[in-house]
Amino acid sequence: MKKIQVITLFPEMFDGVLNTSMLWKAQQEKAAAFELVNLREFGIGPRQQVDDTPYGGGDGMLLKPEPLFAAVKHAKEQDPTAKVVLMTPRGQRWKQALAKDWSEASHGYIFICGRYEGYDERIVSLVDEQVSVGDYVLTGGELPAMTIIDSIVRLLPGVLGGEQSAEIESFSDGETLEFPQYTKPAEFEGMKVPDVLLSGHHAEIEKWRAEHSIKAD
Numbered sequence: 717m718k719k720i721q722v723i724t725l726f727p728e729m730f731d732g733v734l735n736t737s738m739l740w741k742a743q744q745e746k747a748a749a750f751e752l753v754n755l756r757e758f759g760i761g762p763r764q765q766v767d768d769t770p771y772g773g774g775d776g777m778l779l780k781p782e783p784l785f786a787a788v789k790h791a792k793e794q795d796p797t798a799k800v801v802l803m804t805p806r807g808q809r810w811k812q813a814l815a816k817d818w819s820e821a822s823h824g825y826i827f828i829c830g831r832y833e834g835y836d837e838r839i840v841s842l843v844d845e846q847v848s849v850g851d852y853v854l855t856g857g858e859l860p861a862m863t864i865i866d867s868i869v870r871l872l873p874g875v876l877g878g879e880q881s882a883e884i885e886s887f888s889d890g891e892t893l894e895f896p897q898y899t900k901p902a903e904f905e906g907m908k909v910p911d912v913l914l915s916g917h918h919a920e921i922e923k924w925r926a927e928h929s930i931k932a933d
């Protein structure tokens with residue numbers, strides 16, 4: 717079973733995503749187990765402070781090191797071999813090949829979600845991987861973490877319905893985008909499904925699909 721822990725100030729953001737569709741099924745099938753670690757619980761003082769102003773000046777607040785270190789320590793105690801992953805625009809760009817590798821890894825993962833203007837850089841000393849979901853800035857690491865978790869967990873054995881579905885979908889070979897697909901009705905508002913797909917001729921259908929797959933940039 718793949719154990720995935722997420723360190724976040726907003727655990728409630730994960731409720732719908734982790735308890736719906738494939739991620740819900742993964743838990744039912746005991747392919748994955750999720751644990752949300754509320755960073756606030758590791759905050760300092762009566763106000764459970766987790767952020768502070770940046771040295772050197774500048775706008776916004778940064779996540780303080782002490783609560784982050786304590787939360788990672790707690791998560792590591794639950795799963796000592798887990799790899800620690802920091803969500804950051806500075807990280808390596810996430811892609812399907814990484815989702816496949818990480819789904820096949822025998823260890824679990826601890827995702828750290830940054831917030832505000834980011835985090836005290838010293839947290840990087842505890843981190844095994846830094847990952848970005850793309851060249852844009854989101855408000856926090858929660859949406860990136862959900863994206864990455866979804867892409868990993870749906871590839872765990874027993875989660876997707878058809879065993880083939882992960883092998884023939886976009887990026888499964890690292891570069892090919894899936895062919896267009898159609899369902900019933902065969903004609904809708906004057907738009908017809910290509911005849912070949914209705915022909916029942918398996919070889920011709922495969923040829924059409926190969927011709928209509930495209931290479932990603």
Ligand code: SAM
Pocket residue numbers: 802803804805806828829830831832833834835847848849850851852853854855856857858860
């Ligand atoms: N000040 C930071 C900068 O300019 O790079 C942006 C901070 S962002 C508002 C807050 C947090 O959201 C980040 O620390 C990171 O954890 C997460 N985040 C934002 N965009 C991301 C991305 N493209 N990939 C991964 N994490 C991201």
